[in-house]
Amino acid sequence: MPRRAPTVLLVVGFAVLLGWYAIYTQRVIAELRREAARSGLMSARVFRALSDPSEGASTAALLDLAQHIREIGVPVVVTDPHGVPRDTANIPFVAPLDGPQMREYVHTLDAQNPPVAESGIGTVHFGNTPLVRGLRVIPVLQGILLAFLLAFGVFTLLTRAHVEREKVWAGMARESAHQLGTPLSSLSGWLELLRSRTPEGAASPVLDHMQSDLDRLERVAHRFERIGRPSRAQTVNAGDLVERVAAYFRARVPSLAHTVTVSTQLGDGDLTVEGDAVLLEWAVEALAKNAIDALAGRGGQVTLSAHALPEGGVRLRVADDGPGVARELRKEIFRPGFSTKARGWGIGLSLARRIVEESHGGRLVLVSADRGATFDIILPRWS
Numbered sequence: 001m002p003r004r005a006p007t008v009l010l011v012v013g014f015a016v017l018l019g020w021y022a023i024y025t026q027r028v029i030a031e032l033r034r035e036a037a038r039s040g041l042m043s044a045r046v047f048r049a050l051s052d053p054s055e056g057a058s059t060a061a062l063l064d065l066a067q068h069i070r071e072i073g074v075p076v077v078v079t080d081p082h083g084v085p086r087d088t089a090n091i092p093f094v095a096p097l098d099g100p101q102m103r104e105y106v107h108t109l110d111a112q113n114p115p116v117a118e119s120g121i122g123t124v125h126f127g128n129t130p131l132v133r134g135l136r137v138i139p140v141l142q143g144i145l146l147a148f149l150l151a152f153g154v155f156t157l158l159t160r161a162h163v164e165r166e167k168v169w170a171g172m173a174r175e176s177a178h179q180l181g182t183p184l185s186s187l188s189g190w191l192e193l194l195r196s197r198t199p200e201g202a203a204s205p206v207l208d209h210m211q212s213d214l215d216r217l218e219r220v221a222h223r224f225e226r227i228g229r230p231s232r233a234q235t236v237n238a239g240d241l242v243e244r245v246a247a248y249f250r251a252r253v254p255s256l257a258h259t260v261t262v263s264t265q266l267g268d269g270d271l272t273v274e275g276d277a278v279l280l281e282w283a284v285e286a287l288a289k290n291a292i293d294a295l296a297g298r299g300g301q302v303t304l305s306a307h308a309l310p311e312g313g314v315r316l317r318v319a320d321d322g323p324g325v326a327r328e329l330r331k332e333i334f335r336p337g338f339s340t341k342a343r344g345w346g347i348g349l350s351l352a353r354r355i356v357e358e359s360h361g362g363r364l365v366l367v368s369a370d371r372g373a374t375f376d377i378i379l380p381r382w383s
Contacts, residue, residue, distance in 0.1 A: 006140075014148045021141050028138070075127040077106050086122065180221040187214055216248070223282050232276040238306040238314045238379070239271040245284045246304045253292055258299035260292055271310030271381045275360045280379075283352040284362070287318035287375045290348055293371065294322035309378070313362075316377040324373050330366055352377075 021111045076089040095101040109125040146359040253260040305317045336350040356364040362379040
Protein backbone atom coordinates (compact mmCIF):
# COMPACT_ATOMS: atom_id res chain seq x y z
CA MET A 1 0.00 0.00 0.00
CA PRO A 2 1.34 3.48 -0.77
CA ARG A 3 2.71 5.34 2.22
CA ARG A 4 0.09 8.11 1.87
CA ALA A 5 -2.83 5.65 1.83
CA PRO A 6 -3.31 5.49 5.66
CA THR A 7 -3.43 9.28 5.85
CA VAL A 8 -5.98 9.49 3.04
CA LEU A 9 -8.14 6.76 4.60
CA LEU A 10 -8.04 8.45 8.01
CA VAL A 11 -8.98 11.84 6.57
CA VAL A 12 -11.78 10.38 4.42
CA GLY A 13 -13.13 8.35 7.37
CA PHE A 14 -13.12 11.40 9.63
CA ALA A 15 -14.84 13.52 6.94
CA VAL A 16 -17.54 10.89 6.40
CA LEU A 17 -18.15 10.53 10.14
CA LEU A 18 -18.24 14.31 10.63
CA GLY A 19 -20.68 14.71 7.73
CA TRP A 20 -22.93 11.98 9.11
CA TYR A 21 -22.81 13.60 12.55
CA ALA A 22 -23.82 16.97 11.08
CA ILE A 23 -26.72 15.45 9.13
CA TYR A 24 -27.86 13.41 12.13
CA THR A 25 -27.85 16.39 14.50
CA GLN A 26 -29.85 18.42 11.97
CA ARG A 27 -32.45 15.65 11.84
CA VAL A 28 -32.59 15.62 15.64
CA ILE A 29 -33.08 19.39 15.70
CA ALA A 30 -35.88 19.13 13.12
CA GLU A 31 -37.56 16.42 15.19
CA LEU A 32 -37.26 18.57 18.33
CA ARG A 33 -39.05 21.38 16.52
CA ARG A 34 -41.82 19.05 15.41
CA GLU A 35 -42.08 17.70 18.96
CA ALA A 36 -42.37 21.23 20.37
CA ALA A 37 -45.07 22.07 17.84
CA ARG A 38 -47.05 18.92 18.70
CA SER A 39 -46.71 19.57 22.44
CA GLY A 40 -47.92 23.14 22.03
CA LEU A 41 -50.89 22.02 19.97
CA MET A 42 -51.77 19.32 22.52
CA SER A 43 -51.58 21.80 25.43
CA ALA A 44 -53.84 24.20 23.59
CA ARG A 45 -56.41 21.45 22.96
CA VAL A 46 -56.31 20.27 26.58
CA PHE A 47 -56.81 23.79 27.96
CA ARG A 48 -59.60 24.39 25.47
CA ALA A 49 -61.31 21.17 26.57
CA LEU A 50 -60.91 22.04 30.27
CA SER A 51 -62.51 25.43 29.71
CA ASP A 52 -65.35 23.94 27.67
CA PRO A 53 -68.35 23.23 29.99
CA SER A 54 -70.16 21.19 27.38
CA GLU A 55 -70.77 17.50 27.90
CA GLY A 56 -68.13 15.20 26.44
CA ALA A 57 -65.40 17.87 26.26
CA SER A 58 -63.18 16.03 28.76
CA THR A 59 -63.60 12.76 26.90
CA ALA A 60 -62.60 14.47 23.67
CA ALA A 61 -59.52 15.88 25.41
CA LEU A 62 -58.49 12.42 26.56
CA LEU A 63 -58.95 11.05 23.06
CA ASP A 64 -56.89 13.95 21.73
CA LEU A 65 -54.15 13.14 24.25
CA ALA A 66 -54.18 9.48 23.29
CA GLN A 67 -53.90 10.39 19.62
CA HIS A 68 -50.99 12.69 20.35
CA ILE A 69 -49.17 9.90 22.19
CA ARG A 70 -49.61 7.67 19.16
CA GLU A 71 -48.29 10.41 16.84
CA ILE A 72 -45.10 11.06 18.80
CA GLY A 73 -44.31 7.34 18.85
CA VAL A 74 -44.26 6.70 22.62
CA PRO A 75 -44.61 2.94 23.26
CA VAL A 76 -47.43 2.41 25.79
CA VAL A 77 -48.94 -0.64 27.46
CA VAL A 78 -52.00 -0.21 29.73
CA THR A 79 -52.56 -2.96 32.28
CA ASP A 80 -55.53 -3.60 34.59
CA PRO A 81 -55.21 -3.75 38.41
CA HIS A 82 -54.17 -7.40 38.08
CA GLY A 83 -51.28 -6.55 35.74
CA VAL A 84 -52.92 -7.98 32.62
CA PRO A 85 -52.27 -5.89 29.46
CA ARG A 86 -55.51 -4.39 28.09
CA ASP A 87 -54.37 -1.87 25.49
CA THR A 88 -51.19 -0.86 23.63
CA ALA A 89 -49.81 1.86 21.41
CA ASN A 90 -46.65 2.05 19.26
CA ILE A 91 -45.49 -1.44 20.17
CA PRO A 92 -42.60 -2.55 17.90
CA PHE A 93 -43.97 -6.08 17.47
CA VAL A 94 -47.21 -7.95 17.02
CA ALA A 95 -48.18 -10.26 19.89
CA PRO A 96 -51.27 -11.25 21.89
CA LEU A 97 -52.10 -8.95 24.82
CA ASP A 98 -51.99 -11.80 27.32
CA GLY A 99 -48.88 -13.43 25.84
CA PRO A 100 -45.49 -13.77 27.58
CA GLN A 101 -43.80 -11.44 25.07
CA MET A 102 -46.12 -8.60 26.00
CA ARG A 103 -45.60 -9.17 29.74
CA GLU A 104 -41.83 -9.15 29.21
CA TYR A 105 -42.10 -5.91 27.22
CA VAL A 106 -43.92 -4.31 30.16
CA HIS A 107 -40.79 -4.88 32.29
CA THR A 108 -38.67 -3.32 29.52
CA LEU A 109 -40.85 -0.18 29.54
CA ASP A 110 -40.71 0.02 33.35
CA ALA A 111 -36.89 -0.04 33.15
CA GLN A 112 -37.04 3.03 30.90
CA ASN A 113 -39.59 5.08 32.87
CA PRO A 114 -41.52 4.58 36.14
CA PRO A 115 -45.11 3.45 35.39
CA VAL A 116 -48.10 5.66 36.26
CA ALA A 117 -50.65 3.80 38.41
CA GLU A 118 -54.24 4.81 39.04
CA SER A 119 -55.90 3.02 41.96
CA GLY A 120 -58.81 0.84 40.89
CA ILE A 121 -58.25 1.57 37.18
CA GLY A 122 -54.87 0.21 36.15
CA THR A 123 -51.31 1.18 35.27
CA VAL A 124 -49.77 2.94 32.28
CA HIS A 125 -46.34 1.62 31.27
CA PHE A 126 -44.50 3.83 28.76
CA GLY A 127 -41.10 4.01 27.15
CA ASN A 128 -39.01 6.63 25.40
CA THR A 129 -39.85 8.43 22.20
CA PRO A 130 -37.75 7.84 19.07
CA LEU A 131 -36.30 11.30 19.67
CA VAL A 132 -34.94 10.31 23.09
CA ARG A 133 -33.49 7.12 21.67
CA GLY A 134 -31.86 9.17 18.93
CA LEU A 135 -30.38 11.63 21.40
CA ARG A 136 -28.62 8.76 23.15
CA VAL A 137 -26.61 8.15 19.97
CA ILE A 138 -25.11 11.65 19.95
CA PRO A 139 -22.69 11.09 22.88
CA VAL A 140 -21.53 7.91 21.19
CA LEU A 141 -20.89 9.80 17.95
CA GLN A 142 -19.07 12.52 19.84
CA GLY A 143 -16.88 9.90 21.50
CA ILE A 144 -16.06 8.34 18.14
CA LEU A 145 -15.24 11.76 16.67
CA LEU A 146 -12.99 12.51 19.63
CA ALA A 147 -11.25 9.16 19.19
CA PHE A 148 -10.75 9.95 15.49
CA LEU A 149 -9.28 13.33 16.38
CA LEU A 150 -6.89 11.77 18.88
CA ALA A 151 -5.89 9.05 16.41
CA PHE A 152 -5.37 11.62 13.68
CA GLY A 153 -3.25 13.76 16.02
CA VAL A 154 -1.07 10.82 17.07
CA PHE A 155 -0.77 9.66 13.46
CA THR A 156 0.22 13.16 12.35
CA LEU A 157 2.92 13.39 15.03
CA LEU A 158 4.31 9.97 14.14
CA THR A 159 4.24 10.77 10.43
CA ARG A 160 5.95 14.08 11.00
CA ALA A 161 8.67 12.42 13.07
CA HIS A 162 9.11 9.80 10.34
CA VAL A 163 9.37 12.48 7.66
CA GLU A 164 11.93 14.37 9.70
CA ARG A 165 14.01 11.21 10.09
CA GLU A 166 13.76 10.59 6.36
CA LYS A 167 15.00 14.12 5.65
CA VAL A 168 17.93 13.72 8.03
CA TRP A 169 18.81 10.33 6.51
CA ALA A 170 18.62 11.68 2.94
CA GLY A 171 20.63 14.77 3.86
CA MET A 172 23.36 12.71 5.54
CA ALA A 173 23.51 10.34 2.56
CA ARG A 174 23.86 13.18 0.05
CA GLU A 175 26.44 14.93 2.20
CA SER A 176 28.42 11.67 2.41
CA ALA A 177 28.32 11.36 -1.37
CA HIS A 178 29.51 14.95 -1.67
CA GLN A 179 32.37 14.40 0.79
CA LEU A 180 33.44 11.22 -1.02
CA GLY A 181 33.70 13.05 -4.33
CA THR A 182 37.04 14.78 -3.61
CA PRO A 183 39.04 11.75 -2.34
CA LEU A 184 37.63 9.60 -5.13
CA SER A 185 38.84 12.09 -7.72
CA SER A 186 42.24 12.12 -6.05
CA LEU A 187 42.43 8.32 -5.98
CA SER A 188 41.54 8.20 -9.65
CA GLY A 189 44.39 10.58 -10.42
CA TRP A 190 46.88 8.59 -8.30
CA LEU A 191 45.82 5.41 -10.05
CA GLU A 192 46.44 6.94 -13.46
CA LEU A 193 49.86 8.10 -12.24
CA LEU A 194 50.69 4.56 -11.10
CA ARG A 195 49.67 3.16 -14.48
CA SER A 196 51.89 5.65 -16.28
CA ARG A 197 54.92 4.80 -14.12
CA THR A 198 54.45 1.04 -14.01
CA PRO A 199 55.99 -1.09 -16.79
CA GLU A 200 53.42 -2.74 -19.04
CA GLY A 201 52.13 -5.95 -17.45
CA ALA A 202 54.16 -5.63 -14.25
CA ALA A 203 51.28 -4.86 -11.92
CA SER A 204 48.37 -4.76 -14.32
CA PRO A 205 46.10 -7.24 -12.40
CA VAL A 206 46.59 -5.32 -9.17
CA LEU A 207 45.86 -1.99 -10.83
CA ASP A 208 42.80 -3.50 -12.52
CA HIS A 209 41.44 -4.62 -9.14
CA MET A 210 42.18 -1.19 -7.69
CA GLN A 211 40.31 0.40 -10.59
CA SER A 212 37.38 -1.96 -10.04
CA ASP A 213 37.18 -1.04 -6.36
CA LEU A 214 37.43 2.64 -7.24
CA ASP A 215 34.55 2.24 -9.69
CA ARG A 216 32.64 0.48 -6.96
CA LEU A 217 33.17 3.37 -4.54
CA GLU A 218 32.01 5.81 -7.19
CA ARG A 219 28.84 3.77 -7.72
CA VAL A 220 28.19 3.73 -3.98
CA ALA A 221 28.64 7.50 -3.79
CA HIS A 222 26.28 7.87 -6.74
CA ARG A 223 23.70 5.70 -4.93
CA PHE A 224 23.85 7.92 -1.86
CA GLU A 225 23.06 10.89 -4.07
CA ARG A 226 19.88 9.11 -5.21
CA ILE A 227 18.43 8.63 -1.71
CA GLY A 228 15.30 10.71 -1.21
CA ARG A 229 14.94 11.44 -4.94
CA PRO A 230 12.30 9.94 -7.29
CA SER A 231 13.42 6.69 -8.91
CA ARG A 232 14.22 6.75 -12.61
CA ALA A 233 11.99 4.95 -15.09
CA GLN A 234 14.28 3.13 -17.51
CA THR A 235 14.45 -0.29 -19.11
CA VAL A 236 16.52 -2.63 -16.96
CA ASN A 237 17.68 -6.09 -18.01
CA ALA A 238 17.38 -8.15 -14.84
CA GLY A 239 19.66 -10.86 -16.26
CA ASP A 240 22.51 -8.43 -16.86
CA LEU A 241 21.97 -6.93 -13.41
CA VAL A 242 22.27 -10.35 -11.75
CA GLU A 243 25.42 -11.15 -13.73
CA ARG A 244 27.07 -7.86 -12.72
CA VAL A 245 26.37 -8.38 -9.02
CA ALA A 246 27.56 -12.00 -9.15
CA ALA A 247 30.77 -11.05 -11.00
CA TYR A 248 31.58 -8.39 -8.43
CA PHE A 249 31.21 -10.71 -5.43
CA ARG A 250 32.74 -13.71 -7.21
CA ALA A 251 36.10 -11.92 -7.31
CA ARG A 252 35.94 -11.05 -3.59
CA VAL A 253 34.59 -14.11 -1.75
CA PRO A 254 36.90 -16.61 0.00
CA SER A 255 38.36 -19.09 -2.49
CA LEU A 256 40.79 -21.06 -0.32
CA ALA A 257 39.59 -21.79 3.22
CA HIS A 258 35.82 -21.99 3.60
CA THR A 259 35.23 -21.46 -0.10
CA VAL A 260 32.12 -19.53 -1.09
CA THR A 261 30.85 -20.10 -4.62
CA VAL A 262 28.69 -17.47 -6.34
CA SER A 263 26.69 -18.72 -9.31
CA THR A 264 23.90 -17.41 -11.53
CA GLN A 265 20.84 -18.90 -13.18
CA LEU A 266 18.95 -17.04 -15.90
CA GLY A 267 15.59 -18.23 -17.17
CA ASP A 268 14.18 -17.99 -20.66
CA GLY A 269 11.91 -15.20 -21.78
CA ASP A 270 11.98 -11.44 -21.50
CA LEU A 271 13.83 -10.38 -18.35
CA THR A 272 13.42 -6.62 -18.83
CA VAL A 273 11.57 -4.48 -16.32
CA GLU A 274 11.00 -0.78 -15.87
CA GLY A 275 12.90 0.71 -12.97
CA ASP A 276 16.01 2.37 -11.66
CA ALA A 277 19.05 0.22 -12.47
CA VAL A 278 21.22 1.87 -9.81
CA LEU A 279 18.72 1.29 -6.99
CA LEU A 280 17.75 -2.22 -8.09
CA GLU A 281 21.40 -3.26 -8.24
CA TRP A 282 21.83 -1.87 -4.74
CA ALA A 283 18.93 -3.99 -3.47
CA VAL A 284 20.30 -7.19 -5.04
CA GLU A 285 23.78 -6.45 -3.68
CA ALA A 286 22.36 -6.03 -0.17
CA LEU A 287 20.75 -9.47 -0.38
CA ALA A 288 23.89 -11.06 -1.84
CA LYS A 289 26.06 -9.47 0.85
CA ASN A 290 23.77 -10.89 3.56
CA ALA A 291 23.95 -14.33 1.98
CA ILE A 292 27.77 -14.25 1.84
CA ASP A 293 27.97 -13.03 5.44
CA ALA A 294 25.75 -15.95 6.49
CA LEU A 295 28.34 -18.36 5.05
CA ALA A 296 31.29 -16.75 6.85
CA GLY A 297 33.45 -19.35 8.57
CA ARG A 298 31.75 -22.32 6.91
CA GLY A 299 31.71 -21.81 3.13
CA GLY A 300 28.87 -22.72 0.83
CA GLN A 301 26.90 -21.72 -2.23
CA VAL A 302 25.17 -18.45 -3.14
CA THR A 303 22.90 -18.50 -6.17
CA LEU A 304 21.55 -15.40 -7.91
CA SER A 305 18.83 -16.02 -10.46
CA ALA A 306 16.38 -14.15 -12.69
CA HIS A 307 13.24 -15.69 -14.20
CA ALA A 308 10.29 -14.30 -16.11
CA LEU A 309 6.94 -14.90 -14.41
CA PRO A 310 3.96 -16.36 -16.29
CA GLU A 311 1.67 -13.56 -15.07
CA GLY A 312 4.17 -10.92 -16.17
CA GLY A 313 7.15 -9.38 -14.45
CA VAL A 314 10.42 -10.84 -13.26
CA ARG A 315 11.51 -12.70 -10.14
CA LEU A 316 15.03 -12.08 -8.86
CA ARG A 317 16.15 -14.65 -6.30
CA VAL A 318 19.13 -14.68 -3.93
CA ALA A 319 19.54 -18.03 -2.17
CA ASP A 320 22.23 -19.53 0.03
CA ASP A 321 22.72 -22.88 1.76
CA GLY A 322 23.74 -21.41 5.10
CA PRO A 323 22.04 -21.68 8.49
CA GLY A 324 18.93 -19.79 7.34
CA VAL A 325 16.73 -17.43 9.35
CA ALA A 326 15.23 -18.57 12.64
CA ARG A 327 11.43 -18.71 12.60
CA GLU A 328 11.08 -16.26 15.47
CA LEU A 329 13.20 -13.67 13.60
CA ARG A 330 11.43 -13.75 10.25
CA LYS A 331 9.09 -10.90 11.15
CA GLU A 332 11.97 -8.76 12.44
CA ILE A 333 14.60 -8.99 9.71
CA PHE A 334 13.12 -6.17 7.59
CA ARG A 335 12.79 -3.78 10.52
CA PRO A 336 15.27 -0.89 10.30
CA GLY A 337 18.04 -1.26 12.88
CA PHE A 338 17.53 -5.00 13.42
CA SER A 339 20.61 -7.15 12.87
CA THR A 340 21.82 -10.55 14.05
CA LYS A 341 25.45 -9.52 13.48
CA ALA A 342 27.41 -8.01 16.35
CA ARG A 343 28.56 -5.04 14.25
CA GLY A 344 25.63 -4.91 11.86
CA TRP A 345 23.73 -1.68 11.24
CA GLY A 346 20.48 -3.39 10.33
CA ILE A 347 19.70 -1.24 7.28
CA GLY A 348 20.53 -3.57 4.37
CA LEU A 349 17.27 -5.54 4.19
CA SER A 350 15.08 -2.58 5.17
CA LEU A 351 16.73 -0.45 2.46
CA ALA A 352 16.31 -3.24 -0.11
CA ARG A 353 12.62 -3.60 0.74
CA ARG A 354 12.13 0.16 0.49
CA ILE A 355 13.78 0.22 -2.95
CA VAL A 356 11.72 -2.72 -4.23
CA GLU A 357 8.31 -1.94 -2.73
CA GLU A 358 8.16 1.85 -2.45
CA SER A 359 10.23 2.86 -5.47
CA HIS A 360 9.27 0.05 -7.87
CA GLY A 361 5.88 -1.25 -6.71
CA GLY A 362 7.23 -4.76 -6.25
CA ARG A 363 7.61 -7.18 -3.34
CA LEU A 364 10.59 -8.43 -1.36
CA VAL A 365 9.84 -11.58 0.62
CA LEU A 366 11.63 -14.30 2.53
CA VAL A 367 10.38 -17.58 1.07
CA SER A 368 10.37 -21.01 2.66
CA ALA A 369 13.37 -23.17 1.78
CA ASP A 370 14.64 -26.60 2.82
CA ARG A 371 18.04 -25.14 3.60
CA GLY A 372 19.53 -21.69 4.02
CA ALA A 373 17.72 -18.43 3.27
CA THR A 374 15.97 -17.51 0.04
CA PHE A 375 14.85 -13.99 -0.79
CA ASP A 376 12.64 -13.18 -3.77
CA ILE A 377 12.31 -9.80 -5.45
CA ILE A 378 9.10 -9.71 -7.49
CA LEU A 379 9.08 -6.82 -9.97
CA PRO A 380 6.22 -5.87 -12.31
CA ARG A 381 7.27 -5.54 -15.94
CA TRP A 382 5.87 -2.03 -16.16
CA SER A 383 4.92 -0.05 -13.07
